[in-house]
Amino acid sequence: MTESHTIFDGRIHVYKRDDSRYWQCSAFLNEKNFRITTHEESLGKAKDFAEDWYLELRGKHKRGELVEEKTFNEAAEQFLKEYPIITEGNRNKVYVKGHEQRLAVHLLPFFGDMGLSQITAGRLQEYRIHRRKTGMERNGKPPARNTMHQEIVTLRQVLKTALRHDWLKHLPDLSEPYKTTGKLSHRAWFSPEEYKTLYQATRERAEKPKRKRWVWESAQLHDYVLFMANTGLRPDEASRLEFRDVTIVEDEDSGETILEIEVRGKRGVGYCKSTAGAVIPFKRLRDRLRMNAKPKPTDRLFPKGHREMFNRILNELDFKFDREGSRRTAYSLRHTYICLRLMEGADIYQIAKNCRTSVEMIENYYASHIKTSLDAAAINTRRKKKGKKAKKPLLEDEDL
Numbered sequence: 001m002t003e004s005h006t007i008f009d010g011r012i013h014v015y016k017r018d019d020s021r022y023w024q025c026s027a028f029l030n031e032k033n034f035r036i037t038t039h040e041e042s043l044g045k046a047k048d049f050a051e052d053w054y055l056e057l058r059g060k061h062k063r064g065e066l067v068e069e070k071t072f073n074e075a076a077e078q079f080l081k082e083y084p085i086i087t088e089g090n091r092n093k094v095y096v097k098g099h100e101q102r103l104a105v106h107l108l109p110f111f112g113d114m115g116l117s118q119i120t121a122g123r124l125q126e127y128r129i130h131r132r133k134t135g136m137e138r139n140g141k142p143p144a145r146n147t148m149h150q151e152i153v154t155l156r157q158v159l160k161t162a163l164r165h166d167w168l169k170h171l172p173d174l175s176e177p178y179k180t181t182g183k184l185s186h187r188a189w190f191s192p193e194e195y196k197t198l199y200q201a202t203r204e205r206a207e208k209p210k211r212k213r214w215v216w217e218s219a220q221l222h223d224y225v226l227f228m229a230n231t232g233l234r235p236d237e238a239s240r241l242e243f244r245d246v247t248i249v250e251d252e253d254s255g256e257t258i259l260e261i262e263v264r265g266k267r268g269v270g271y272c273k274s275t276a277g278a279v280i281p282f283k284r285l286r287d288r289l290r291m292n293a294k295p296k297p298t299d300r301l302f303p304k305g306h307r308e309m310f311n312r313i314l315n316e317l318d319f320k321f322d323r324e325g326s327r328r329t330a331y332s333l334r335h336t337y338i339c340l341r342l343m344e345g346a347d348i349y350q351i352a353k354n355c356r357t358s359v360e361m362i363e364n365y366y367a368s369h370i371k372t373s374l375d376a377a378a379i380n381t382r383r384k385k386k387g388k389k390a391k392k393p394l395l396e397d398e399d400l
Contacts, residue, residue: 005043010051014043020109025050030061032068035113039126051318068169072111072119075162076103082161094236102154106131116162121173124155127383161249187365188326189335190229192343194319199225201313215311219288221306223281225333229279232337232355235330237265239305243286244297248279263356281290306330338366 004015013026023046026035034194036053040046075336080103110127111119131151143151154175162168189196202222209218228238245262250314251273259282282301289295299397310330314320320328334355341351342362352359 005047007047008051008054008220010400012054014046014050016037022046023051024113027054027057029057030066034115035071036115036118039130067092069115069117070162070167071159072114072116075116075165076108076112076158078156078165083157089269092236098150098171099154099157102151103158106151107155107158111394116159119172121177124152124172125177132327133307139162173370180241182370186324186326187335188324188328188332189321189339190319190328190332192340195229195336195340197317198313198319201230205309205313216288217306217309220285220302220304223284223307224302224306224330225310226281227278228330228333229258229287229336229340230263230276230281231272231274231340232265232334232351233261233272234265235335237304240264241301241302242298243295243301246282246301248282265356272354272356334364338362342366351366 002015002017004013006013012026014023015026016023021041023038023043024035024041025038026033026044027050030035034057038046038049038053072333080100083099087096110130111123128148131148135142140172156171158173159168159171163171201224202218202225206219206222209215224238227233228235231238231240239393241261241263246262249258249260250256251258256276257279258276259272259278260380261272261274263270263272285301286295289299297313311320314328322328333361340352342348348359348362352362355362
């Protein structure tokens with residue numbers, strides 16, 4: 001049900017939907033219905049806003065400046081129609097679904113009825129403030145930086161769609177004002193000593209599970225830790241991995257037995273070559289399924305998640321947070337793989353290709369805090385001091 005009021009001799013309608021905190025207003029002018037949100041919770045303030053908006057609208061009409069334009073709702077509808085088709089096979093379905101959810105939950109309720117020309121840098125700043133306030137009211141804390149970044153990415157994609165269809169003249173400034181250069185932070189990982197302690201703990205749990213019904217899960221977790229730290233896969237990539245995606249091969253370049261993995265993740269299909277340390281865990285995963293029946297090619301390597309048991313072991317080892325306070329998760333095993341390869345002197349470009357990421361990402365979030373990436377010989381070199389020039393002798397009288 002919608003609560004509605006009319007003002008200005010019935011020319012303006014002020015209304016509020018049940019699923020919104022803010023009053024909206026609409027007016028019919030130039031044979032077109034115009035609508036906008038007031039961003040006001042008070043009815044009195046909403047009416048004042050509506051009158052000012054209508055008078056401005058009428059002034060534009062008299063000056064011939066009032067032209068029909070598309071709303072953010074229409075641009076978002078067009079974006080959702082195009083994006084899944086254009087990116088099919090190149091973007092993961094979960095990633096595409098994320099755009100739909102961000103639009104439905106956050107962006108459309110705020111920008112939906114606005115004309116595209118009304119979405120300015122100032123409006124975007126109002127949106128950031130609005131999200132911060134609602135986050136504090138609901139959860140006691142503002143949205144995470146990455147959450148806000150993803151919402152702005154979705155907003156930009158919608159506005160670019162409008163730009164391509166000539167519904168918008170130019171993109172507004174979407175950069176965050178007052179932003180200072182943040183300190184370089186690294187992704188939470190396990191140092192070589194911590195990683196050894198971790199897999200020893202999971203191995204002990206696999207050999208002596210706390211409960212008999214956890215025998216299979218404990219063994220799976222141990223092999224999961226070893227497999228992830230020797231392949232560098234993302235957790236979502238590992239969860240989708242099937243036996244037909246993994247092949248044991250003899251690598252000609254290294255002379256070792258490794259795994260060749262066909263990876264399906266957020267960037268579509270990619271490929272990964274593991275270290276030799278991933279082969280035995282993979283064989284154990286395969287043999288464990290063979291105890292019941294021969295695994296089918298389409299069976300998952302990790303049919304169940306291991307988050308609860310993994311977090312329990314991290315808490316027991318006091319490994320849940322690193323010294324910077326960053327939370328460790330299953331993703332930290334991927335970060336460990338990258339850092340260990342860098343420490344062993346692997347080529348950063350090859351690591352980026354194998355992990356389906358960019359060299360820039362690795363340089364910013366991994367290489368910057370690996371001590372072995374610093375060359376002490378180059379740092380501590382000393383320039384040889386040049387010998388003092390011999391002073392030119394003074395001219396004697398007979399030389400004149």
